[in-house]
Amino acid sequence: MAAKVEKIPSGHSKSILPSVATPTPTTTTVTRKPVGQQKRIVSESQSKVQTLFDHVPQSMESSLLFSPTATDANKVHPLFYTLGLKYSHGSIQGSNQRCIALLRILSDYINTFVTLEGRAFRHDFATQLKINLNFLKKCRPFAVSMENAIEYFNSKCHGTSENLEQCEASIKSEWIDALQEYSEGIVKAKEAIVEKSMDKIKNGDTILVYGFSEVISDILIAVGKQGTVKFSLVIIGDRPLAQEKKGKGLEIVESIDENALISLTYTSITGLSNIIQSVTKVFLGAHALLTNGGVLAHVGTSQIALMASAHNIPVLVCCETYKFCDKSPTDSFFHNELGSGFGMIRSLKDKAEGLDLSIEVTEQEAEVIGSLQREGLLLTPVIKYDLTPPELVTAVITDVDILPCTSVPVVLRVQENRHLSSLRKS
Amino acid sequence: MSSTNFRDTDKLASIAKEFEKFKKEYHGQSPVISAIRTLIHFIEKSEGSTVNYLAEELKGTVEVLRTSTGKCKLAVVSASDQFIRFATLNLATIESEDMATCKKRIELEGGKYLRRCENSINRIIKRGVPFIFDGAKVLVHSDSRVVLAVLKAVSENIQFQVFITTSYPGDSQSAEVYRDKLCENSNIECQIIYDSEAASIMETIDLVLVGAEAVVKNGGIINKVGTLSLAICAKEMNKPMYVLAESFKFSLLYPLNQNDIPPEFRLDGAGKVRVDYTPPKYLTLLITDRGLLTPTAVCDELIEMYI
Numbered sequence: 124m125a126a127k128v129e130k131i132p133s134g135h136s137k138s139i140l141p142s143v144a145t146p147t148p149t150t151t152t153v154t155r156k157p158v159g160q161q162k163r164i165v166s167e168s169q170s171k172v173q174t175l176f177d178h179v180p181q182s183m184e185s186s187l188l189f190s191p192t193a194t195d196a197n198k199v200h201p202l203f204y205t206l207g208l209k210y211s212h213g214s215i216q217g218s219n220q221r222c223i224a225l226l227r228i229l230s231d232y233i234n235t236f237v238t239l240e241g242r243a244f245r246h247d248f249a250t251q252l253k254i255n256l257n258f259l260k261k262c263r264p265f266a267v268s269m270e271n272a273i274e275y276f277n278s279k280c281h282g283t284s285e286n287l288e289q290c291e292a293s294i295k296s297e298w299i300d301a302l303q304e305y306s307e308g309i310v311k312a313k314e315a316i317v318e319k320s321m322d323k324i325k326n327g328d329t330i331l332v333y334g335f336s337e338v339i340s341d342i343l344i345a346v347g348k349q350g351t352v353k354f355s356l357v358i359i360g361d362r363p364l365a366q367e368k369k370g371k372g373l374e375i376v377e378s379i380d381e382n383a384l385i386s387l388t389y390t391s392i393t394g395l396s397n398i399i400q401s402v403t404k405v406f407l408g409a410h411a412l413l414t415n416g417g418v419l420a421h422v423g424t425s426q427i428a429l430m431a432s433a434h435n436i437p438v439l440v441c442c443e444t445y446k447f448c449d450k451s452p453t454d455s456f457f458h459n460e461l462g463s464g465f466g467m468i469r470s471l472k473d474k475a476e477g478l479d480l481s482i483e484v485t486e487q488e489a490e491v492i493g494s495l496q497r498e499g500l501l502l503t504p505v506i507k508y509d510l511t512p513p514e515l516v517t518a519v520i521t522d523v524d525i526l527p528c529t530s531v532p533v534v535l536r537v538q539e540n541r542h543l544s545s546l547r548k549s
Numbered sequence: 550m551s552s553t554n555f556r557d558t559d560k561l562a563s564i565a566k567e568f569e570k571f572k573k574e575y576h577g578q579s580p581v582i583s584a585i586r587t588l589i590h591f592i593e594k595s596e597g598s599t600v601n602y603l604a605e606e607l608k609g610t611v612e613v614l615r616t617s618t619g620k621c622k623l624a625v626v627s628a629s630d631q632f633i634r635f636a637t638l639n640l641a642t643i644e645s646e647d648m649a650t651c652k653k654r655i656e657l658e659g660g661k662y663l664r665r666c667e668n669s670i671n672r673i674i675k676r677g678v679p680f681i682f683d684g685a686k687v688l689v690h691s692d693s694r695v696v697l698a699v700l701k702a703v704s705e706n707i708q709f710q711v712f713i714t715t716s717y718p719g720d721s722q723s724a725e726v727y728r729d730k731l732c733e734n735s736n737i738e739c740q741i742i743y744d745s746e747a748a749s750i751m752e753t754i755d756l757v758l759v760g761a762e763a764v765v766k767n768g769g770i771i772n773k774v775g776t777l778s779l780a781i782c783a784k785e786m787n788k789p790m791y792v793l794a795e796s797f798k799f800s801l802l803y804p805l806n807q808n809d810i811p812p813e814f815r816l817d818g819a820g821k822v823r824v825d826y827t828p829p830k831y832l833t834l835l836i837t838d839r840g841l842l843t844p845t846a847v848c849d850e851l852i853e854m855y856i
Contacts, residue, residue, distance in 0.1 A: 404805070533849045
C-alpha cells in the first residue's frame with residue numbers, strides 16, 4: 124500500500140494517515156436558513172467551520188441576484204429592483220439614507236400599484252410588497268431603521284379601519300401621507316439632534332469622530348457655520364485596507380468650514396492610541412440603540428468608546444429615536460451583517476472590481492491561502508456592526524432630549540403609549 | 550397700576566424683597582420653598598391680561614430669584630422650571646377661558662406643587678431613617694439640611710457616630726454649628742474631621758451620606774466641591790454612598806464632565822470652584838421623596854415629570 128499523504132477533507136481528523144485516497148466531498152449544498160434570512164450557498168467542506176457566523180445574514184452575490192436567470196427576475200417590481208441594485212452596490216449608504224430611499228420607493232410603488240383582476244387591494248398589495256421586500260433583504264439585510272419604518276407602515280396598513288366604502292385611491296393617499304410624514308420626521312429628528320449638540324462643543328475642544336456619519340457631519344458643519352466656536356477635529360478612518368468608502372470619513376473634510384477648525388487630523392483606527400490623549404470629546408453615530416442601552420454601530424465604534432472611556436473622555440452617541448430597537452443583545456453577533464470580502468483574500472494578481480480587499484501576498488502564499496480556503500480552513504469574516512455596552516457611553520443625544528443610555532426603554536415605552544393612544548382615538 | 554415693563558427695577562427690587570421676607574419667615578425650610586412661595590405670590594399679584602404676559606412675568610421673576618441666592622441657586626432654577634411646568638400643564642386646554650380662570654388654575658396647581666415640596670423632606674426622613682443602624686459610622690459632607698433632618702429623626706435607641714468634614718472652602722464655623730445641632734441628640738456622637746482625613750478614615754466608615762444641590766439627568770449629583778473625592782474613595786473601598794435629595798432638585802442639566810458644569814453654577818463670586826459633579830457610577834442610591842431611586846431611575850422620573 125503506497126504511503127501517500129493525501130489532502131484530508133475538513134471535519135476529519137487532522138493527523139496525516141497513509142490511506143487510500145478518498146474522494147473529497149465536493150457536493151455543493153444549499154443550507155436552509157430559518158425563515159427571514161436568505162439562503163447562503165456554501166460548500167459542505169466550508170459549512171462546518173462557519174458555525175460562529177452561521178446566523179449572521181449576508182447579502183447575496185450581486186452577480187447571482189441580478190442575473191437574468193435569477194428566480195426573482197420576473198416577480199420583483201422594477202422600482203425595487205433598481206433600489207436593490209443600489210443597496211447591493213453600496214451607492215446608498217447610511218441607515219438614514221437607506222430608510223428614506225426605501226420610504227420614497229414605497230410611496231412610488233403605492234402610487235403605481237394596480238390591483239389585479241378579482242383580487243382585493245389590501246391583500247394583493249401586502250403579498251406583492253412582501254415579495255419585493257424579501258428581494259431587498261437579499262440585496263442587503265435591512266437596517267434597524269428600515270425595519271422600524273416597515274413595522275410602522277404595516278401598523279398603518281392594518282390600523283386603518285376596514286371601511287369597505289373607502290376607495291382604493293383614498294387608502295393609497297392615506298398611506299403615502301403617512302410615509303411622507305415619517306420621512307420628514309427623520310429629517311426633523313436629525314435637525315433636532317444638531318440643535319441639541321451645538322452647545323456640547325466648546326471653544327478649544329478636540330472632537331474625535333469615527334468614519335462618516337450623516338448626523339455627526341451635520342453637527343460639525345453647523346458648529347462651524349455658527350462662527351463662535353473654534354475646535355480641532357480628529358477623524359478616525361477604518362482599517363487601512365478596508366474597502367467600504369463610508370468608513371473612511373473623508374467626505375466631511377470637504378464640507379466643513381475651514382475657519383472654524385484649529386487643526387484637522389486624520390488617522391486610521393490603528394493610530395487611535397497615539398491620538399487619543401489629545402482628544403476632549405468623542406462623537407459617534409449609531410445604527411441602532413437597544414433596550415439595555417447598548418449601541419449598535421459601525422464596527423470599531425466599541426473600540427473607540429473603550430479607549431475613550433479608559434482615558435476618561437466623554438463619549439457622546441447621536442441617535443434618532445426612530446432607530447431605537449426593542450431587542451436585547453447578548454453579544455455583538457446577534458444582529459449583524461457580514462460584509463462582502465467574507466472569505467476572500469485575493470492576491471495582487473487576482474483583483475476583482477470594486478472588491479479589492481487585497482493584502483500583499485506572493486504567488487506562493489496566494490497558492491497556500493487559496494488551498495486553505497477551498498478546504499474551509501481559513502475564515503476572513505468582515506462584520507459590519509459591533510455593540511458598545513452602555514457603561515462606556517456618557518450620553519446619548521436624541522431628537523427628544525440628551526439622555527443617559529439606560530433610558531432607551533423609557534422612551535420606547537412613552538412612544539408606545541403615545542402610539543397606542545393615537546390608535547385608540549382613530 | 551401695573552407697570553408696562555415687567556422687568557423694571559422697582560419690580561425686580563420688590564421680588565427680591567419678597568423673597569427675603571419669605572426666607573426669614575420660613576427660615577426652617579429650604580430657601581427653594583420660599584422661592585416657590587414668591588412665585589405664587591407674584592402670580593396672585595399679577596395684573597396681566599394675557600397668559601403670555603403671565604408666563605413672561607414668571608420667567609422674569611425666576612431670573613431674579615436665580616441671582617439672589619447663593620448655595621441654592623441650582624435648586625431654585627430646577628424647582629422653578631418644575632413649578633412652571635406643573636402650573637401651566639393644562640393651560641393649553643383652557644386657553645379659551647378668561648384670564649381669571651387661568652390664574653386660578655395656575656394658583657391651584659402651584660399650591661399643590663408647593664405642598665408637595667414642603668412635604669418632601671418628611672418623606673425623605675421616613676425613607677432615610679432605616680439606613681442608620683445601631684453602631685453605624687456615618688460620614689457627612691457640607692452642611693446639608695436634609696441630612697441633618699434625617700439624622701436627627703433617628704430613634705433615640707440607636708446609637709451611632711457621625712464624622713463631619715470641614716467642607717472647606719466655606720464658612721469656617723459651619724461644621725461646628727452643624728456638629729452642635731447634631732449633638733443635641735443624645736444618641737449621636739459627633740466628630741469634625743479635615744477634608745484630607747476623609748480617605749484615611751474611610752476604612753472604618755459604614756456609609757456616606759450627602760445632600761445635593763442638584764440631581765442631574767443621568768442620576769449624578771452636583772454638590773459642594775469635595776463630594777467627588779469622597780465618592781471615589783467610598784467606591785474604591787466598597788462603602789455605600791447615599792444621596793438625600795428632594796425631587797425639586799431634579800435638574801435638566803447633563804454635564805459630561807467637570808468642565809461642562811455651567812460656570813455660573815460652578816464658580817463662586819471670586820471665580821473659584823464651588824461645586825463638583827459626581828457621576829452616577831459612584832452613587833449607590835438616591836433617597837428622594839419620590840422613592841428610593843437608583844441613579845438610572847432618575848431619568849425615568851424626569852421623563853415622567855416632563856411628559
